[in-house]
Amino acid sequence: MTRQTSFWDRRRAAVQAEAEAEARAVRARDDAAEQAALAECSDTELLERFDLPDPDDLKRGDDFTAFMAKAIPAHLRNRALRKLWVSDPALACLDDLVDYADDYTQASSVTNFTTSYEVGKGLRRHVEELARKAVEPSDEVPAGEATAEEAEALALSEQSTGTEAAAAEDISVANADSAETEEPQAPSAAVEPADATEEGPRPAPRRMTFNYGENGA
Numbered sequence: 001m002t003r004q005t006s007f008w009d010r011r012r013a014a015v016q017a018e019a020e021a022e023a024r025a026v027r028a029r030d031d032a033a034e035q036a037a038l039a040e041c042s043d044t045e046l047l048e049r050f051d052l053p054d055p056d057d058l059k060r061g062d063d064f065t066a067f068m069a070k071a072i073p074a075h076l077r078n079r080a081l082r083k084l085w086v087s088d089p090a091l092a093c094l095d096d097l098v099d100y101a102d103d104y105t106q107a108s109s110v111t112n113f114t115t116s117y118e119v120g121k122g123l124r125r126h127v128e129e130l131a132r133k134a135v136e137p138s139d140e141v142p143a144g145e146a147t148a149e150e151a152e153a154l155a156l157s158e159q160s161t162g163t164e165a166a167a168a169e170d171i172s173v174a175n176a177d178s179a180e181t182e183e184p185q186a187p188s189a190a191v192e193p194a195d196a197t198e199e200g201p202r203p204a205p206r207r208m209t210f211n212y213g214e215n216g217a
Helices: 007-039 043-050 074-087 124-135 148-181
Strands: none
Touching: 043 074
């Protein structure tokens, strides 16, 4: 539960906030006046005033932290930072793997900026171009300039052809040997079906007879 504050607690907090805001405003005015006075000074005068060395004379391993103070004008701080970047090979020698070297959110500020994206079409043209290249036959490679992939494919093809020829030769030899060892078999006698045999005369059907003559006395 939040503690309920009284009127005087809220009043004291408001007075304190007003005093802090007024102090910040005074500091901001003083800083602005000081920066205006420093803007009229040359870089040589600024270096003498803050007892700083010439940034252009600094080299790798020197201390650049003195130029990072809040009182140092921004242009003099940036000058020292440029010298720091140039003096350190790890920072000066950039390669293509630096992903965040440029601000790609502002295409106008990037040199030679190109993109495959088109407004309203997306990457359709780029995808169609890739599909067209995949369908079209590749250009013939001059003799003596076959790629490693083609050489490997040719070697595999020759190896498979030789293997198939050897297998076919083995099969033909085996068939010839089996033909020589087999003996001709006599044709089997035809078996007549049971329905083809003649049947004898059928016996006469038996019938029961009853005699109802008078019985003797």
